Amino acid sequence: MRGLVAAGVYVPRFRLETDELERAWGTNRAAGVERKAVPAADEDSLTMAIAAARRALEDAPLERGAIETVAAATTTPPLEEGDFVSRLVRALDLPAAVATATATQHTAAGAEALARALDADGPALVAVADCPEGTPADADHPFGAAGAAFVIDDDAVVPVVDVAWHSDETSGIRFRERGDRGVDSLGITTYERDAVREAVTAAVSSLDVDAADAVGAAVHQRDGSFPYRITNELSLSSESVATGTVADHIGDVGAATVPIGLLSALDEVGDDLTVAGFFGGGSAAALACEGSLSVRGVTDIESAETIDYSTYLRERGYIVDGEVAGGGANVSVPNWQRGLDRRYRLVAGACPNCGGVTFPPDGACQECHARVEFDEFEAPRTGTIRAVTVIGRGGAPPEFASLQQRDGAYAVAIVSLETDYGSVTLPAQIADADPQSVAVGNTVVATVRRIYTQEGVPRYGVKFEPVADTD
Numbered sequence: 001m002r003g004l005v006a007a008g009v010y011v012p013r014f015r016l017e018t019d020e021l022e023r024a025w026g027t028n029r030a031a032g033v034e035r036k037a038v039p040a041a042d043e044d045s046l047t048m049a050i051a052a053a054r055r056a057l058e059d060a061p062l063e064r065g066a067i068e069t070v071a072a073a074t075t076t077p078p079l080e081e082g083d084f085v086s087r088l089v090r091a092l093d094l095p096a097a098v099a100t101a102t103a104t105q106h107t108a109a110g111a112e113a114l115a116r117a118l119d120a121d122g123p124a125l126v127a128v129a130d131c132p133e134g135t136p137a138d139a140d141h142p143f144g145a146a147g148a149a150f151v152i153d154d155d156a157v158v159p160v161v162d163v164a165w166h167s168d169e170t171s172g173i174r175f176r177e178r179g180d181r182g183v184d185s186l187g188i189t190t191y192e193r194d195a196v197r198e199a200v201t202a203a204v205s206s207l208d209v210d211a212a213d214a215v216g217a218a219v220h221q222r223d224g225s226f227p228y229r230i231t232n233e234l235s236l237s238s239e240s241v242a243t244g245t246v247a248d249h250i251g252d253v254g255a256a257t258v259p260i261g262l263l264s265a266l267d268e269v270g271d272d273l274t275v276a277g278f279f280g281g282g283s284a285a286a287l288a289c290e291g292s293l294s295v296r297g298v299t300d301i302e303s304a305e306t307i308d309y310s311t312y313l314r315e316r317g318y319i320v321d322g323e324v325a326g327g328g329a330n331v332s333v334p335n336w337q338r339g340l341d342r343r344y345r346l347v348a349g350a351c352p353n354c355g356g357v358t359f360p361p362d363g364a365c366q367e368c369h370a371r372v373e374f375d376e377f378e379a380p381r382t383g384t385i386r387a388v389t390v391i392g393r394g395g396a397p398p399e400f401a402s403l404q405q406r407d408g409a410y411a412v413a414i415v416s417l418e419t420d421y422g423s424v425t426l427p428a429q430i431a432d433a434d435p436q437s438v439a440v441g442n443t444v445v446a447t448v449r450r451i452y453t454q455e456g457v458p459r460y461g462v463k464f465e466p467v468a469d470t471d
């Protein structure tokens with residue numbers, strides 16, 4: 001039966017405690033959220049979708065080239081929807097011929113993407129990531145950031161036994177739409193809660209399974225207590241609802257909250273029934289599946305690496321303006337486009353003449369200086385720092401100034417990657433690290449992040465992040 005063969009979760013490392021928010025504002029607009037995940041200044045829903053999808057694909061029993069459908073979902077695309085999924089395909093080196101779909105504009109978008117992949121033929125990838133924003137004084141309080149990815153195929157480890165929908169007009173309710181800054185997060189009325197409860201209850205009740213049998217459940221959650229309040233007409237146990245409730249630890253992650261809750265439940269519970277209940281834009285969807293799955297990244301939900309409120313405001317870009325002055329290294333869009341394989345996937349060239357390696361694989365061979373057609377291959381994503389420097393405030397090239405304002409000083413390193421053809425060395429920014437703690441000899445791993453925005457287009461590429469010692 002068709003369903004999940006692998007999955008992955010990505011949650012940014014930093015957390016903001018709701019207590020810290022309350023100290024800053026004297027009020028708490030995030031009841032039911034203990035702490036929330038905070039994206040770094042160079043992360044957005046695309047980079048989180050890539051990170052989650054990479055984890056899912058690495059655990060999937062198939063080659064990336066076998067994927068036939070890619071369905072993405074987010075309410076906060078950093079680019080036009082078409083650009084979002086096409087960059088996902090490019091960054092993950094999926095076949096250019098995949099069928100693509102993007103669901104957006106409502107918090108049930110994850111269900112739409114999953115349904116699309118379940119209806120398709122052949123292996124499919126679903127990536128859902130979100131980082132909603134609102135006015136810092138109030139609407140923003142519960143909003144977190146994270147991503148989830150699913151590899152869907154026949155002969156599933158976790159078969160999806162049924163999907164059900166319920167659609168009804170709920171006049172006067174505006175659940176978060178694209179571009180709105182958190183319209184649905186404040187002062188939810190009894191009327192609104194009843195509308196969500198009725199829709200989710202109807203969808204879950206239409207499933208071909210008895211919800212009373214569920215050992216796991218992930219239900220629409222704007223905070224950690226919401227799922228319990230909207231499931232009281234269903235026969236779900238509170239123990240099962242607890243397995244899929246994650247908003248108390250990562251915040252309201254828009255379209256990604258229920259997908260992450262579902263994976264958290266599947267990772268935690270045994271071989272029985274798990275249900276998911278989605279809501280958004282007046283529609284509810286329900287999904288029933290059976291079995292358990294070990295999901296990489298799920299333990300990140302529990303991270304407790306906290307930051308203070310002023311750091312949060314900077315990372316989120318609330319206290320800097322995002323515009324970067326002109327000048328700096330202008331890389332034209334066509335030039336940037338030609339370099340995508342090396343920027344996302346570290347594609348290097350092996351010389352057919354001398355067997356040496358050249359990175360990037362342009363021009364003459366760096367070993368024998370012959371003009372050759374390189375045999376392209378992907379360098380390993382894990383490497384070693386050979387030299388490092390810290391770019392302090394004010395020292396960054398203009399195109400990086402916005403990132404620096406938000407993220408503070410950062411480290412730039414020369415990283416070497418060992419390949420079968422010799423070492424590739426390249427300069428790269430170091431992400432997610434105190435720049436003073438980065439040292440020669442450290443092991444680092446590649447991650448796709450936002451590099452900068454130029455001509456209004458965000459540019460993405462590889463940075464490296466430190467690998468924690470596993471001793």
Ligand SMILES: [Zn+2]
Nearest residue numbers: 351354365368
């Ligand atoms: Zn050569």
